[in-house]
Amino acid sequence: MSSPVLPAAVASLFPAPDERRRIEDWLTGELVAALARLQAGPVTPTIDIASFRAELQTDDFSRPRALEDVLRWTIERMEHGIVQMTNPRYFGLFNPGATFPAQCADRITSLFNPQLASSASSPVPVELESHVIRAIGRRAGLTGAITGHFATGGSEANYTALLCALTASHPAFGSEGVRVFAGPVKFYTSRECHIAWLKIAHQAGLGRAALRLVDTDGRGRLDPQALERMIAADRASGAVPLMVVATAGTTGGGMIDPLQSCADIAQSERLWYHIDAAWGGGALASRRLRPLLAGIERADSMTIDAHKWLATTMGCAMFITTHGPVLSEAFHASTSFMPSSVAAVDPYLNTVQWSRRFLGLRLYLALATAGWEGLGAHVERAVEVIDRIKERLVTAGWSVANDSGLAVLDVVPPAELGEVRALVRRVVSSGRAWVAPVNFEGRDVVRICATNGETSDRDVVELVAVLNGR
Ligand SMILES: Cc1ncc(COP(=O)(O)O)c(C=O)c1O
Numbered sequence: 001m002s003s004p005v006l007p008a009a010v011a012s013l014f015p016a017p018d019e020r021r022r023i024e025d026w027l028t029g030e031l032v033a034a035l036a037r038l039q040a041g042p043v044t045p046t047i048d049i050a051s052f053r054a055e056l057q058t059d060d061f062s063r064p065r066a067l068e069d070v071l072r073w074t075i076e077r078m079e080h081g082i083v084q085m086t087n088p089r090y091f092g093l094f095n096p097g098a099t100f101p102a103q104c105a106d107r108i109t110s111l112f113n114p115q116l117a118s119s120a121s122s123p124v125p126v127e128l129e130s131h132v133i134r135a136i137g138r139r140a141g142l143t144g145a146i147t148g149h150f151a152t153g154g155s156e157a158n159y160t161a162l163l164c165a166l167t168a169s170h171p172a173f174g175s176e177g178v179r180v181f182a183g184p185v186k187f188y189t190s191r192e193c194h195i196a197w198l199k200i201a202h203q204a205g206l207g208r209a210a211l212r213l214v215d216t217d218g219r220g221r222l223d224p225q226a227l228e229r230m231i232a233a234d235r236a237s238g239a240v241p242l243m244v245v246a247t248a249g250t251t252g253g254g255m256i257d258p259l260q261s262c263a264d265i266a267q268s269e270r271l272w273y274h275i276d277a278a279w280g281g282g283a284l285a286s287r288r289l290r291p292l293l294a295g296i297e298r299a300d301s302m303t304i305d306a307h308k309w310l311a312t313t314m315g316c317a318m319f320i321t322t323h324g325p326v327l328s329e330a331f332h333a334s335t336s337f338m339p340s341s342v343a344a345v346d347p348y349l350n351t352v353q354w355s356r357r358f359l360g361l362r363l364y365l366a367l368a369t370a371g372w373e374g375l376g377a378h379v380e381r382a383v384e385v386i387d388r389i390k391e392r393l394v395t396a397g398w399s400v401a402n403d404s405g406l407a408v409l410d411v412v413p414p415a416e417l418g419e420v421r422a423l424v425r426r427v428v429s430s431g432r433a434w435v436a437p438v439n440f441e442g443r444d445v446v447r448i449c450a451t452n453g454e455t456s457d458r459d460v461v462e463l464v465a466v467l468n469g470r
Contacts, residue, residue, distance in 0.1 A: 012064060027071060029378065034075050035086065039454070043087045047080040056448055088455040089463060091389075092349055094251070094279045097452040099378075101365035106313050109358040116356035117348035120340035129360030133334060135319045136304060139284045139372070141297030147327060147344070148301075148320035149351045150359035154278035155196040156352055157303035157319035158245075160330075162187065162204050163352075164323060165243040165272035165332040174329060178206060183238040188212045188230060189245035190222035192252055194276065197245070202233040209413075211305030220255035220402055220441055222246060231269055242271040249280020252438040252447065253401070254408025256280060259295025267298075267330035275299040278317065280406055282309025286376040286431060289383065292405050309379055310364035311408070311453055319351075382407035382450035385460060389448055392464045401445045410438065410445040417469060420444040426469075433463040 014264040015023065084090060086097040112124040116129070129150055136147035151157045165187070166173050172180045176296055184260035185206050191213045201210045212234070231241050244266040246257040259275065266273035275296055281304030283289035284296075296302065301321035306312040321327060327350045328343045340346055348354045369377060386407045390400060417423055424437040424446055438447045446467070 002089065012067065023067060026068065030075055034079060038079060038084050038086045040086060043084050043090050043326060043434040044428055044431045045081050045083060047077065051079065083434055088452045088459045090449055090452055091435050091448045091463060093436060094308040094449060095451060096308065098313040099366050101369050102312040105361035105365045108359055114358050116358055117354050118338055118340045119342055119345045125358045126345065128313045128364055130203050132360050132364050133318060133320055135405055136318060139463035140302065142322055144322045145322040145324055146320065146322055148318060148348055151317040151319050151351065152315045153317045154194065154276065154303050154305045157317045158197065158276055159203065160319045161202045161274040161303065162200055163330045164321065164326045168272060168323065168326045169242055183240045183450060185210050185242050186212050186234050186239045186244040187245065188214055188227055190214050190216050190247060190257060192216055192220050192250040192255065193245065194251045194278065206444045216441065218441060220250055220253040222257040222262065223289065224261035228263055241269060241271055243274055245274045245276055248275050248277035248296060248408055253410050253440045254404035254406040255402060256292055259293065263295055263298035273298065273300045275302040278303050278305040279308040282379050283406060285310065285372060286379045288380060306363040310363060310366065310375065312366065316359045316362050337390045363419055378453050381453065385450035385455050388460050389463060393447065393467065396468055401440050407450040409448045410440045411448065412445055420446055425464050430466055432466045
């Protein structure tokens with residue numbers, strides 16, 4: 001016979017309120033102290049990963065440990081076990097040091113743990129996310145009914161664009177798949193695109209050969225004439241062109257494809273026009289930089305990652321479109337167990353995901369506290385950081401390979417500093433700064449991106465010194 005009352009909740013998983021508060025307060029203090037150490041310490045991991053693996057081998061979860069001990073252990077291992085995006089001398093791959101409001105959002109979301117699949121389960125979060133999506137869409141100059149959603153990353157948002165393009169281009173695609181097309185489907189983006197497009201073509205079932213990489217103009221931007229020629233050749237050979245993708249802020253060089261020319265071609269060829277502004281879309285926040293994105297308002301859809309230049313915590317992309325019905329057509333589903341089923345509203349009926357985290361709060365809190373002006377100042381500050389680095393490097397004999405206007409600098413060292421990849425290895429292993437080697441327009445360059453909103457003049461001087469072998 002079972003006991004008359006239920007056993008108590010497992011205390012290690014659900015501590016009593018006093019204990020919870022005690023640990024939360026302690027954790028907050030630990031994290032603030034860790035942040036100060038991270039910002040002053042090495043950018044690169046210092047942990048011996050073989051020892052760490054051996055340490056994990058000894059842990060078979062048979063002996064529970066006190067939460068504080070495990071938290072202290074985790075912070076210590078994180079402090080030595082990752083490339084530190086929070087360090088102001090991380091000049092890296094678009095990964096930001098997260099804003100404090102975005103971090104607060106994660107804390108709130110963790111407590112409430114809302115399920116954002118359905119508007120009935122999470123009416124406030126669903127409205128709030130839509131509000132932010134519409135605000136960003138308006139900022140981009142979209143008109144009409146702006147819709148979209150927060151996604152896990154630029155890759156998911158770009159995948160969504162491809163599914164929308166497929167869905168819009170044939171009424172039977174949803175039921176019959178690609179066999180409805182008269183030939184192999186192709187979509188177009190430049191050689192400098194983010195190469196996740198290959199995985200996207202693969203997972204959509206088109207095959208990687210569906211991605212057509214268009215030549216660039218020698219400056220890292222898609223060449224519109226090459227695009228026209230490629231589309232014409234594909235049509236002539238019986239292929240079915242589907243979508244043009246322009247990149248606003250290429251991963252390698254921060255370059256912006258000719259958005260107007262790409263829009264003209266997509267329009268005259270009757271193709272879906274998507275702009276991958278995963279990183280460069282952040283420039284919309286700045287009145288001064290916004291003109292660089294002229295033409296973005298002509299997109300059928302766009303990707304903007306708030307977890308890049310807008311510095312939310314990781315996994316916070318946006319897919320924005322004015323074709324709500326296509327989105328709803330692409331992701332419709334029907335089941336008896338969901339608490340709501342509202343075609344143009346419920347996220348599970350309009351996105352790749354079903355269960356969804358409350359991602360949009362991160363950007364909402366940043367926008368609400370900094371306003372467009374503050375977010376714009378954050379974005380412009382990154383360009384200023386890059387300008388200062390550029391000036392110092394050019395004076396020291398480096399040459400500049402790109403002319404982005406945004407916050408990525410591709411540079412070639414003077415001959416006496418040796419070849420790029422060895423130089424970058426030396427910089428990264430010093431732990432004093434983090435930069436990347438990339439191949440830009442056929443040559444290796446050192447890629448420097450201002451990703452941290454707290455980089456100071458001292459950090460700039462330190463980066464330039466280590467690059468110059470001092
Ligand atoms: C231009 C561009 N598009 C897409 C992506 C992929 O985004 P995510 O890493 O958020 O999936 C990136 C990532 O750096 C990018 O630079």
